[in-house]
Amino acid sequence: MFASIARALFGNANDRSLKAFRRRLPEINALEPQMQALQDSQLTAKTQEFRERLAQGETLDALLPEAFAVVREASKRVLGMRHFDVQLIGGMVLHSGRIAEMRTGEGKTLVATLAVYLNALEGKGVHVVTVNDYLASRDAAQMGKLYEFLGLSTGVIVADLNDEERRAAYNADITYGTNNEFGFDYLRDNMKYSLLEMVQRPFNFAIVDEVDSILIDEARTPLIISGPAEDSSSLYISVDSVVAELVKDPATFEKDEKFRTAILTEEGVEKVEQMLRGAAILHEGGLYDVHNVSIVHHVQQSLRAHTLFSRDVDYIVRDNKVILIDEFTGRMMDGRRYSEGLHQALEAKERVEIQQENQTLASITFQNYFRLYPKLSGMTGTALTEADEFAEIYKLDVVAIPTNLPVIRKDSDDEIYLTAQEKYNAVATLIGQVSQTGQPVLVGTTSIEKSELLSDILKKRGIKHNVLNARFHEQEAVIVAQAGAPGSITIATNMAGRGTDIKLGGNVEMRLEQELSGEEGTPEYNQHAERILNEVKNYHDVVKQAGGLFVIGTERHESRRVDNQLRGRSGRQGDPGNSKFFLSLEDDLMRIFGSDRMGGMLQKLGLKEGEAIIHPWINKALEKAQKKVEARNFDMRKNTLKYDDVMNDQRKEVYSQRREFMAAENVSDILENIRQEVILRLVSGHIPEKTYAEQWDIEGLAARVKEVLNLDLPFSEWVKEDGVDAQVISERIEEAASHAVAEKAKEFGADIMQYIEKQLLLTTLDAVWKEHLLFLDHLRQGIGLRAYGQKDPLNEYKQEAFRLFQMMLDEMHERVTMLVARVQISAAPSEEEMIPQHMDTTGFTYGHPEALAEGEDLSVPPAFRDMGQNPGLASMSPSALGSMASSGSEVLEAELSPARPEWQDTPRNALCPCGSGKKYKHCHGRLT
Known part of the structure; x- marks a missing residue:
């Protein structure tokens, strides 16, 4: 009671934070006429002036109003974009070392320029972390024009750069790159043999874009640099043929999808022992005898590969390789591999080339990597649902920034069906109805398999559409950018962290880039550019009149954030829009995490075949199920971190x-x-x-x-x-x-x-x-x-x-x-x-290493x-x-010291007792 009265009088913590930031807005806005009066050279000279004032003892906080005013004016001249007041607040939040939650379409990339410029003045380097190479390169190219105008240098870290190129990028005032590249460079630097070979500077300040995706979702898996271990590919193939036959009988194993585990039953153990003996894999004793521990490991991983991991859901097969799919973004993660032999088990299952097992040479979790930065901040469209985790793990507060214009999107209650087939039919029917009005439709799915299933249904109905999943990731930016064109239908797996705005009517910049060739400024170029501009403007009016972007979710995700990100694609910058989710009792979330009584309750409420239930109670029940999953995943990440903290010291x-x-x-x-x-x-x-x-x-x-x-x-x-x-x-x-x-x-x-x-x-x-x-x-x-x-x-x-x-x-x-x-x-x-x-030159490899020569x-x-x-x-x-x-x-x-008699019983693959660090067979074992 007292808490509610206090909130009514003084506002909640978020309101109080915003109030403090708003106090500085008049000071920044008052400087705008003064900055407008400066010539370009005078505006650029402000950077050197600020650096001199810093050297004389002035603080960054004291410089903030002037620095923000300079960036806003420079942005107007270079990029043609002026920062809104809410974006200035976002910049202050980032500078203060917190997370700015800003809705999709509110211009987070532009917001970052304010804090980046201010902190880069110290000359210690600022890292802007993105989720993929495309966004890192795009943002560095676009915002680099602004920084260059202001006299600052910009670098970008992407895959396939050599050490010299990386060192130059890190020595720039501002460095863009992906979380993986920054993390791997840190590990690689600590495997170098000279300080001159290292590429990174001491850490200073980092802004993490899509902070929830990087610091929460991807934090489950540590970064690992590995080298080849013993080759056991033939054993994986042999065991796979046994397990593939075994899993045809459901009585031989038990699986728990909630905790991603699979174990053999007593019947399964007996059966697998017989099959392994028949395949000449198990020579003596039982499966669980101590000398058969390696075989148990192979059987267990093969069982998991066959029962818990699905092709086109967890991974795809391309170019004779098993490539993992990010469950949160739907992107391929080329170069990322499961550890402990699981990836080899998947390769054996799919009959592709089995790459050598790896041994960890260096590893770090994203939690411990990003805690190396003395100052860290982030931005995303959805962070409040994970505010507790950000506070506990990273000591980061979340501040929700209000939108520049009110959100007028209509969010409908979920529709629930008995079966998945009924659900997809209902989705296809709605897509057909909506697209006829000229309203663009964005459909979110949870896997490649489901996106292609829905695509097949639409093809049979003669409905034209685009599919965006890991198979077509090269076309991602183009497909997403044009998803707001009149009547367009886009099916996409997990829209989290796409980074490309869906603008009503289409994206002008993307169309200019795709459709125009020749030199900019020529009459022909200008004529075509004007045609595209007018076309997009007309399309924008048509789509706005039709009701804006219609977002359809075909399933609820484990995390509320991913649902909110999908929904947030509609209704940007005060645009109209609609969103609706369709579910069935066969969905993974409902089946694995939903209450056991939910199915019975829905049928009591009158759910029949071919009909849907729509009720606010259902939304609340689903939210509870999602909260359960989020809590479970948080506990898993926290537990992983506790153990990694020991190694981190x-x-x-x-x-x-x-x-x-x-x-x-x-x-x-x-x-x-x-x-x-x-x-x-x-x-x-x-x-x-x-x-x-x-x-x-x-x-x-x-x-x-x-x-x-x-x-x-x-x-x-x-x-x-x-x-x-x-x-x-x-x-x-x-x-x-x-x-x-x-x-x-x-x-x-x-x-x-x-x-x-x-x-x-x-x-x-x-x-x-x-x-x-x-x-x-x-x-x-x-x-x-x-x-x-x-x-x-x-x-x-x-x-x-x-x-x-x-x-x-x-x-x-x-x-x-x-x-x-x-x-x-x-x-x-x-x-x-x-x-x-x-x-x-480091003596090490990472990702998938080349075969190491014998010896x-x-x-x-x-x-x-x-x-x-x-x-x-x-x-x-x-x-x-x-x-x-x-x-x-x-x-x-x-x-080599002379071999001692007692060493002769040393196993061939054990470390040599002489202390050389080599295997016995490569050391004293080859002398005997």
């Missing part, structure tokens, strides 16, 4: 150490400290504290010192001396090790030794970090079982991950010490012995592998040495 530490190593001119002191730690551990392990000399394991210590430090030391003589204790022995070992390294530096030359030490340090850190990520992946998969022992899986994961991290650092210290002690420069091997090179070592980059002995090397600088290294004429390698 470790990731920050490792990346920080890498940068420290790269920044150091000489890492000798770092290696000396590491060597001292290793020696202390070796000595304490064989000479326990407070023990007598006869209790010491001197032979074991001598063997380990020989193995790790490559030193033969007279331990037996030292022990006979009076007063010799663990500390004295440690000091003598350190003295001998330092002398050996000094001799090596004298032999190689100081510059070469510095280069070698830094490369060894970085490559060893990368090798152990890669192994650590694999251990954490395995730990994460099984940690949930500890709940059965009344233990909190998250706490258990934290403790185990911390222990593994400590072990990783100890392993790294010992391994790098061993490599430095044993490194030798030797002559080049023969051509037969040369290891083929298939990797780029190639991921832990050593090519520049390091190729470096060799040369008479002139001693006088060369490290940078010159690095540039020469790619010639491949010689090779730097660590000498």
Whole structure:
């Protein structure tokens, strides 16, 4: 009661925020005449003036009114668009580090220019993040004209740029790009071997367009850079043929679509064991015996591929590849793959080429990536439904900006049918009726399969239409831009984040681009352009008179936001419009998440075959179902983030150490400290504290010192001396090790030794970090079982991950010490012995990697592998040495220690016990 009274008197939090922003509007508007009086050169000179004032201590907030007034005037002159007052408020919201919720068609792209310009004045870089390469390139080209006029540089990050091009784009004042490209560049930068090779600058400020799509929808899946793992494609094919036969009997498995799980029943286990034995896949024991764990994994993933993933819904097959479809935007996600062998299982199911399984080399969630920015903001048409998640995960408040003109769109109640076929027939009938009036129709579907089903129905009725889905994504911008032409009918999968306005009558810019050729300004060009302008203007009046854009939803989505985005395509900038959703009891949302009693309740209300129910109660029931799904998805993302936060702390530490190593001119002191730690551990392990000399394991210590430090030391003589204790022995070992390294530096030359030490340090850190990520992946998969022992899986994961991290650092210290002690420069091997090179300069791949040659070592980059002995090397600088290294004429390698008898039982694919970081079969295993 008191809360409602307070809201009535003072407004809600959103009203109070808007009130504070509105107070600054008169100040900005008062400057407009002054800016109008300036010549172009004077307006451009304002940027340098602002930068000088910032250098003298003035704040961005103090500059805001003048900066916004400058951008508004420049926009009028360059783009022909003047910012509305509500757009100025939107710019202030973005500058304050919040999310601006603005309806579709309110000009979010233009709003961003205000905050982008103001924050770019500091010269630290501003990132504008979009959902696809097309929007990044389009916005950078369009808004780049404005920034160029104001004296600022603009860059764009899209796929297929090389490092030089990326570095130049990041060094610009403003950088446009996709969330994936920004995230992958961050991961790739932290796998480089020199600070000069890195492309990104320190993070400053980011504006995320379609912020709900990027920070909520796509946040379920982390970004992963991976390298090839063991090849098991033949096993996937064999298991797939068994599972394909198995799933024909529904009694052999149980699936839960709500939680996306599928498991074998007891009958299924018995049957699959028989079939696997018959196919010579299962040789001994039962399916769940410990030595058959790999087969269980393959069976489980194949079962999921056959029962939970559908072609043309979750993925499409194109060019002999399985390409995933974004469930929120309906776009293809080329280069994105499911992990843990699921993608290979889908490839086996579809009988396409099975690409090699991958092992994680670097990963980060979008949540943790975007939290790296000191200042973050975003904009979208629909964010309030997820306001709690934005606040909890990103500490971002959502401010709903009022529309420039009142919304007059008519939103009808949903129509519900018993079956999907009745629903689609009703949709087709309405489409036919509406299009005859000249009113354009936009139909939203949830999958390719359903868009093509409806398309077939319309074709049979002779109704012309366009289909926009992942199969025709190249025509996306053209189809969407002309979806507002009189009588046009467009069927589209998930309109979320399309980024192209549907303007009534059609899009003038798009038509000019598509229909006109020749030079701009010629009489012929101008004549055609004038014809298109007049045509679109007339079409606009016709469509407006007919009632505006009619949006039809063929199904409710799991998220209310996606429905709101579809609906929001109509009624932009005060235009008229209509929206209506059609549902059936066979829809996924109704079937999986709807109340069990909903079907019975609808039939009690009189729902019969061929008839529809329309009632506000139904809308409320559906909204409840959607809220349930949103809450469940939020919990899933939150749970994923809790576990990733554990890895994130470790990731920050490792990346920080890498940068420290790269920044150091000489890492000798770092290696000396590491060597001292290793020696202390070796000595304490064989000479326990407070023990007598006869209790010491001197032979074991001598063997380990020989193995790790490559030193033969007279331990037996030292022990006979009076007063010799663990500390004295440690000091003598350190003295001998330092002398050996000094001799090596004298032999190689100081510059070469510095280069070698830094490369060894970085490559060893990368090798152990890669192994650590694999251990954490395995730990994460099984940690949930500890709940059965009344233990909190998250706490258990934290403790185990911390222990593994400590072990990783100890392993790294010992391994790098061993490599430095044993490194030798030797002559080049023969051509037969040369290891083929298939990797780029980082030694890593991402997306779908090329096959890695047998014997190639991921832990050593090519520049390091190729470096060799040369008479002139001693006088060369490290940078010159690095540039020469790619010639491949010689090779730097660590000498192998002699094989020990107890190593002979090591599995071929296990890491070699010598600590080289290679597999046993590529190391000491090939010597025996």
